[in-house]
Amino acid sequence: MAGTKKPDRSATTVTTQEALDFHSRGRPGKLEIVPTKPMTTQRDLSLAYSPGVAVPVQAIADDPSRAFDYTTRGNMVAVITNGTAILGLGNLGALAAKPVMEGKSVLFKRFADVDSIDLEIETEDADEFVNCVRFLGPSFGGINLEDIKAPECFIIEQRLREVMDIPVFHDDQHGTAIIAAAGLINALHLTGRDLKTTKLVCNGAGAAAIACVELIKAMGFAPENIILCDTKGVIYQGREAGMNQWKSAHAVKTDRRDLAEALEGADVFFGLSVKGALTDKMVASMAANPIIFAMANPDPEITPEEVATIRDDAIMATGRSDYPNQVNNVLGFPYIFRGALDVRASTINDDMKIAAVEALANLAREDVPDDVAAAYRGNRPRFGPEYIIPVPFDPRLITAVPPAVARAAMDSGVATKPIVNFDAYAHELSARRDPLASTLQRIYTKVRRRPKRTVFAEGEEEQVMRAAVAYANQGLGTAFLLGRDEEVRETARSAGIDLEREGIELINARISRRVEAYTDHLYSRLQRKGYLHRDCQRLIKTDRNHFAAAMVALGDADAMVTGITRNYSTALEDIRRCIDVRPGHRVIGVSLALCRGRTVLVADTAVIDMPDSVELADIAEEAAGMARRLGYEPRVAMLAYSTFGHPTGERAERVREAVRILDRRRVDFEYDGEMAADVALNADIMEQYPFCRLSGTANVLVMPAFHSASISTKMLQELGGSTVIGPMLVGLDKSVQIVSMGAKDSDIVNMAAIAAYNAMN
Ligand SMILES: NC(=O)C1=CN([C@@H]2O[C@H](COP(=O)(O)OP(=O)(O)OC[C@H]3O[C@@H](n4cnc5c(N)ncnc54)[C@H](OP(=O)(O)O)[C@@H]3O)[C@@H](O)[C@H]2O)C=CC1
Numbered sequence: 001m002a003g004t005k006k007p008d009r010s011a012t013t014v015t016t017q018e019a020l021d022f023h024s025r026g027r028p029g030k031l032e033i034v035p036t037k038p039m040t041t042q043r044d045l046s047l048a049y050s051p052g053v054a055v056p057v058q059a060i061a062d063d064p065s066r067a068f069d070y071t072t073r074g075n076m077v078a079v080i081t082n083g084t085a086i087l088g089l090g091n092l093g094a095l096a097a098k099p100v101m102e103g104k105s106v107l108f109k110r111f112a113d114v115d116s117i118d119l120e121i122e123t124e125d126a127d128e129f130v131n132c133v134r135f136l137g138p139s140f141g142g143i144n145l146e147d148i149k150a151p152e153c154f155i156i157e158q159r160l161r162e163v164m165d166i167p168v169f170h171d172d173q174h175g176t177a178i179i180a181a182a183g184l185i186n187a188l189h190l191t192g193r194d195l196k197t198t199k200l201v202c203n204g205a206g207a208a209a210i211a212c213v214e215l216i217k218a219m220g221f222a223p224e225n226i227i228l229c230d231t232k233g234v235i236y237q238g239r240e241a242g243m244n245q246w247k248s249a250h251a252v253k254t255d256r257r258d259l260a261e262a263l264e265g266a267d268v269f270f271g272l273s274v275k276g277a278l279t280d281k282m283v284a285s286m287a288a289n290p291i292i293f294a295m296a297n298p299d300p301e302i303t304p305e306e307v308a309t310i311r312d313d314a315i316m317a318t319g320r321s322d323y324p325n326q327v328n329n330v331l332g333f334p335y336i337f338r339g340a341l342d343v344r345a346s347t348i349n350d351d352m353k354i355a356a357v358e359a360l361a362n363l364a365r366e367d368v369p370d371d372v373a374a375a376y377r378g379n380r381p382r383f384g385p386e387y388i389i390p391v392p393f394d395p396r397l398i399t400a401v402p403p404a405v406a407r408a409a410m411d412s413g414v415a416t417k418p419i420v421n422f423d424a425y426a427h428e429l430s431a432r433r434d435p436l437a438s439t440l441q442r443i444y445t446k447v448r449r450r451p452k453r454t455v456f457a458e459g460e461e462e463q464v465m466r467a468a469v470a471y472a473n474q475g476l477g478t479a480f481l482l483g484r485d486e487e488v489r490e491t492a493r494s495a496g497i498d499l500e501r502e503g504i505e506l507i508n509a510r511i512s513r514r515v516e517a518y519t520d521h522l523y524s525r526l527q528r529k530g531y532l533h534r535d536c537q538r539l540i541k542t543d544r545n546h547f548a549a550a551m552v553a554l555g556d557a558d559a560m561v562t563g564i565t566r567n568y569s570t571a572l573e574d575i576r577r578c579i580d581v582r583p584g585h586r587v588i589g590v591s592l593a594l595c596r597g598r599t600v601l602v603a604d605t606a607v608i609d610m611p612d613s614v615e616l617a618d619i620a621e622e623a624a625g626m627a628r629r630l631g632y633e634p635r636v637a638m639l640a641y642s643t644f645g646h647p648t649g650e651r652a653e654r655v656r657e658a659v660r661i662l663d664r665r666r667v668d669f670e671y672d673g674e675m676a677a678d679v680a681l682n683a684d685i686m687e688q689y690p691f692c693r694l695s696g697t698a699n700v701l702v703m704p705a706f707h708s709a710s711i712s713t714k715m716l717q718e719l720g721g722s723t724v725i726g727p728m729l730v731g732l733d734k735s736v737q738i739v740s741m742g743a744k745d746s747d748i749v750n751m752a753a754i755a756a757y758n759a760m761n
Pocket residue numbers: 084085086087088089147148149150171172173176203204205206207208209229230231232242271272273274275277295296297298318319327328329330
């Protein structure tokens with residue numbers, strides 16, 4: 001059997017500094033609350049607050065189910081902890097747990113569009129905890145308990161389930177059990193084992209471990225074949241030290257007394273304890289084709305590398321995202337709550353959990369279609385020892401797990417609002433995916449498969465260094481940092497950035513062996529534009545953009561990113577001296593904007609000031625090409641202040657002429673215009689023009705001029721809360737991206753990834 005010899009760690013570990021910066025940058029933490037209704041006028045105030053608010057108040061008082069229509073309750077889950085078992089870090093208190101809880105809330109939103117808020121409760125007393133939570137029911141559609149240690153977690157969950165009429169779900173218990181069970185079913189299948197005769201040892205007898213063992217027993221595992229261990233060794237019948245009723249329920253008759261003895265000849269190891277608990281010797285003593293799920297976080301009981309040095313017949317899983325087979329409850333809680341909320345389930349019962357197990361296990365056995373393959377690092381995964389469970393970024397999860405959970409809730413009688421049309425429900429679920437994140441994910445994945453050498457022209461800047469490190473760390477390729485050695489190293493030292501790592505190369509233009517070749521290249525292009533050879537040499541030696549662009553022009557780098565120290569047009573001028581326009585193309589800027597779940601490309605946001613009709617048609621073609629490269633089938637709206645001839649005017653006529661040019665060119669994408677932005681983006685308004693040739697609302701907006709493009713994208717960003725990426729430069733013969741001045745390291749990495757991606761297209 002293929003073993004775990006080469007764990008894929010291409011998106012490798014982050015540094016301590018990166019983790020702290022990520023959390024402190026901008027608004028501290030990972031969450032903010034954003035209103036969903038306007039609150040700008042006296043009327044808004046009257047509706048949202050007094051007197052208008054009294055109307056839904058009365059409606060809810062008359063019929064409590066109306067709270068789901070008039071408040072956030074139906075889509076809101078509280079993530080609640082007391083911090084007594086934070087990951088595998090132990091009892092570090094409620095406050096220290098907050099980053100994990102904020103993280104869980106963000107994952108709820110990111111993966112399943114469930115709104116969520118974290119609540120940290122400062123007590124270790126189960127009664128106090130229960131009393132604190134039990135009265136919060138009206139605020140939420142569900143309660144996700146997190147990182148509360150055993151045995152208190154069992155008492156707390158049980159009591160809350162009894163007194164609350166919404167789902168109460170301890171994620172570390174049931175989320176973990178569901179994912180581990182799904183992975184186990186597939187691992188047993190791959191190793192030809194029968195559930196009823198397999199021998200399993202679980203290290204840890206806390207929240208996660210007890211729930212895992214209970215679930216697999218419910219699925220048919222023989223109780224006598226499961227041995228639980230804790231800090232005191234094997235939990236055997238008659239043991240007294242460190243016991244409680246939940247451990248006792250799983251005590252077995254055995255002479256084995258410690259983990260090493262328990263594991264001799266065992267088929268399966270479940271680690272839900274602490275880092276390093278499993279030794280080489282123990283792994284060696286297990287049966288042939290052992291199944292090892294080392295699930296402690298952040299560091300597993302044993303690493304895949306360690307197992308690979310001992311044997312090559314193991315199926316290995318961890319809780320981490322940087323190895324294959326991530327058995328982590330992130331695959332469960334967002335989707336389980338999505339399904340439960342969508343049918344307004346009163347609880348999450350065993351049928352719903354088992355439905356989730358089956359949905360996850362089956363998904364891993366399905367062929368991975370092209371558009372989904374992008375969610376996976378490396379090669380397209382195929383069901384096997386290194387792929388027993390889907391990855392969290394698999395976009396199929398949202399349409400696979402919630403419907404299964406919802407159906408099970410309906411069948412088991414706990415759904416108060418059954419789903420009538422499951423096809424329509426599947427569409428609704430797809431629309432909840434974050435399209436921009438999927439686009440970026442696809443770009444990152446493709447680049448990881450064919451890593452590129454990208455030159456970061458402004459290598460002396462701190463955020464550029466961070467971006468270069470992230471670029472290399474994420475397996476996107478080699479990052480060339482351009483700058484004077486001493487300056488670069490000094491800045492890195494004082495900022496605590498470690499540049500001495502694989503994938504980072506410092507390049508000093510002044511002493512580079514390639515200065516002559518780059519100078520000759522530049523001179524051949526500029527000699528008839530008033531430049532002497534020595535002028536070109538000075539530009540190459542002293543100007544980072546010229547040197548970097550020459551590197552790309554002569555094939556010493558695949559892609560380039562610049563822009564934080566120089567304005568866009570100056571940087572573009574520098575680059576154009578070294579790099580041609582791609583034959584038959586035009587250089588423009590395209591911005592990608594995500595607003596309220598919709599993604600649109602806007603062009604030209606960077607280059608042509610006042611385009612004429614031919615230029616507008618060219619912009620439409622370039623933008624449509626970019627849309628296709630990013631995975632969108634373009635529907636291009638040629639925008640103006642007027643719609644299909646009304647009102648008339650000189651600029652509108654230019655846009656109309658551009659449409660006629662596109663007609664004559666017989667381009668192979670949908671386009672129409674001129675039209676106003678609301679016609680392009682609002683299906684109801686577009687319907688008033690039944691002759692419009694767009695088959696749906698536009699996803700590419702060609703603006704009548706640079707100023708309207710730039711102004712509208714910036715307004716979208718600042719006032720509309722949109723995420724805007726770009727302008728992305730298209731039409732050059734080599735791949736270059738220019739970020740905006742003062743861009744953050746994360747923006748720079750995204751643009752570097754886009755540059756690397758364009759370099760392969
Ligand atoms: N991959 C995933 O999705 C998840 C992973 N986990 C991981 O599981 C682990 C436990 O979490 P949780 O159940 O919530 O915590 P709990 O505090 O409820 O349980 C911890 C258990 O681990 C046992 N333990 C601690 N150290 C050792 C050791 N050296 N040898 C054997 N047993 C040990 C404890 O034993 P004793 O009873 O004697 O104190 C206890 O039974 C953590 O590392 C956590 O990150 C948890 C949830 C999800």
